[in-house]
Amino acid sequence: MIRSILLIGMLTIALSAGDAGAQPQQFGPNPNLPEPERGLLPNMKIPRPANWGNDLPKVPSGYKIQAIATDLKIPRQTLLLPNGDILVAEGSGGYAPNVRPKDVIAGYIKSLGKSSVKGGNRLTLLRDADGDGAYEMQGVFADNLDAPYGLALVNGALYVANQDALVRFDYRDGDTKASGPPVKVTDLPSKINHHWTKAMTASADGRFLYVGIGSNSNITERGMDAEEDRAMIWQIDVQTGAHRPYATGLRNPTALTIQPGTGQLWAVVNERDEIGPDLVPDYLTSVKEGAFYGWPYSYWGQNVDPRAQPQDPEKVAAAIRPDYALGSHVAALGVAFSTPAMGPDFSEGVFVGMHGSWNRDAPVGYKVVFIPFRDGKPAGDPVDFVSGFLVGDGNTRGRPVGVTVDPRGALIVADDLSNTIWRITKN
Incomplete structure (x- = not known):
């Protein structure tokens, strides 16, 4: 055991030697894609957890931030209910066995940047009864779930995407606890569960749920049989539970949302690793029905990834480019459209x-950004909206996950490292 720990420590030092020559992060519709870098092992370095103390995350001038819930158990995604209550999905999933020595090392590195708290496998309800922004009520709405992540409310039913199944609770406005156990709507792919999160949103008309299902590997290390029904977004009929692939070739669609006014589905997607600190950019994209986005055969359109074997030239030829690069390894896990109530500088986007990254020397991510839109599409560079998580000694005080916009003028941010829900409003 001691020898193993020493070996991992030596590898950690060796793997964090630096990203000499690394190019700047790429943003926008036409990112600069460097040549792939292959080696025995990728760079692996993650900021360690640090305490907030009396500090707070940084927000733009004219805005304020406060913690409205603390001491949670790995908060991931949030859902704003019609009466203003907030539901928080808490949990941690995945049970993929290691298949390569580098998986053992990567798992150890990743664990250094996580909370020591055990996932709650529950939904917590927050309520601000007097409207002062303090959310004085914090209680368990439902427990004994299995790594809940995606949340949606449709026609009086609350849908929860566990890591293994889509389930439903009856919901009446103002409920503080589930009235009974959940009803299973349909199973979700859960064998191995290398990427376990099941992001979810509902169509504008409430007929369908869209569920993001990540791949079972970085780049098909377990073979293509393990990727059946994976790396795609399902469309699920709310009434029957019947499902079909809506779009494919998305390595890990970690958050989904519907664009107001258009009904267009959008997603943020985590791309592949192990070909350099600046490949491949995670992205934000509108999701086109029936489209193929490249994984595993190619990235950012038709850039071939030779690690995926056997190759499929027809698939590569059909692969479409995403709309907007967010930067490589930023690990985007939340997305939400803004409203005019968020202020003129952040009203459209x-x-x-x-x-945040775990696999490059200079950390990236670890913040919430705003992507401005114009005419319904991304237009401009990201703007830091919530930052200050990283501290100068190479540690971090938080890791943002889900984001939710309250149309009354607040952004809700789940932080699964400090186990906090943050609320940002105008002064």
């Missing part, structure tokens, strides 16, 4: 929660 999306907020994206970036959980």
